[in-house]
Amino acid sequence: MSHHGKTKAQKGSLPAMTVTPVAAAIGVVLRDDQVLLVRRANQPDAGKWGFPGGKIEPGEPVQAAAAREVAEETGLVVRPLHVFTAVDAFHRNASGQLVTHYVLIAVLCEWISGLPQAAGDALEAEWFPIETLDSVDIVMSVDVARVASMAAKVRDDVQ
Template sequence: MQAVVDNKKTPVAAVIAVLLRGDEVLLVSRKNPPDVGLWGFPGGKMDFGETMEEAAVRELYEETGVRAHAGQVLTALNAYDKDEAGRILQHFVLLAVLCVWQSGEPVAADDAEDAGWFRLSALQDGTLELSQDVLEVAQLALRVQGVAVS
């Protein structure tokens, strides 16, 4: 089905921080819309004048207290916040930035309800309710880092 386009609204640039530690990925459970209660990567809107990498590192720290430095941009994704009738309320362009862990253990803060490290099997077995594209982005990040993905 073709989406209804509203030329008066513009997409919002946002980042997600894709942080690996060995064969684990850091995820947060959201406490605010969109995706309340779903597990996804820490992230949020970019500030004016902020680079993608700066935004990813800042959002990661604000939501989890974990320090990292930013690496390459892995991919870009569309994310939509929709109402009950399926109308698009907001359109986000998410830039997935691969980050390298420096220090800290995740503690949920800001708009994260919970935070933790998860193996790929936990993302695949259905025990976590995931935001759109989380599994695919995690698999991509692990492959880029040379971790075997099944």
Template sequence: MPATPRHIFKPFPIAATIAAVIHEGRILLVRRANPPDAGRWGFPGGKIEAGEPMETAAVRELFEETGVRGQARRVFTAVDAFDRDEHGRLRRHFVLIAVLCDWVAGDPVAGDDALEARWFRLDELDGAGLALSLDVAKVARLAADIATQQDGRS
């Protein structure tokens, strides 16, 4: 009879935020330094600390990764990010909670977990040469639509 493993590792989902900042018709992205998606462009973000509200985490991570100061408007969607090993086994599962943020001050400079940080026009996200994390273009367009709708009401 084969031995039964005493402990089978089952990763629990990790809550994290991503900050979607639209400013002057462009969206702020960072090129990730660490897995998952190292080397790919995505939103500034990271893990939520215990007791930290989602919006606060998004603004904190935005500043840590880019030097840009922002103000959270609202949570607007969530996406999954899976980190798998070379055999396809799940190492980590992140639930990324997207927070629409207003730009307050600062020019993007890569910091913390980012290799680069810069503004992109939405049409640039369709370029074949730009390595994006999964769902970045979709979330960016959703953020832009919400920002435009809200700005039109004020």
């Protein structure tokens, strides 16, 4: 085999990391003009505020996964209404190489009962006014303010 037929990995460089996108559900829980956010305890996005959520279990419907994750991370009882968008969450190492890729499937949820109590992967859980998300002094995960505003519009359109 000639030198020209070898791949870069065969020439001695490190092989490319294989990253498979992982499907996860996020529960976008609205109560009046507020949205529920949690501060994440673990990577990815440790310390950042975002929607409660996590990996979808095999055989678990997306809406059920969102409601389960909200309950696990906050103790709230919610009614999942419908999927309204998806967000790519790419996480790269210091050299810029892709480490994880989550596809966050956003499910609009209606608050039924409970007070937010952080548990599981959440350090804190609080209600935030949707219109202040662009101006609050907290570090948020990707697209949180945009997705929360989109959820409010979707809710208003279906009511």
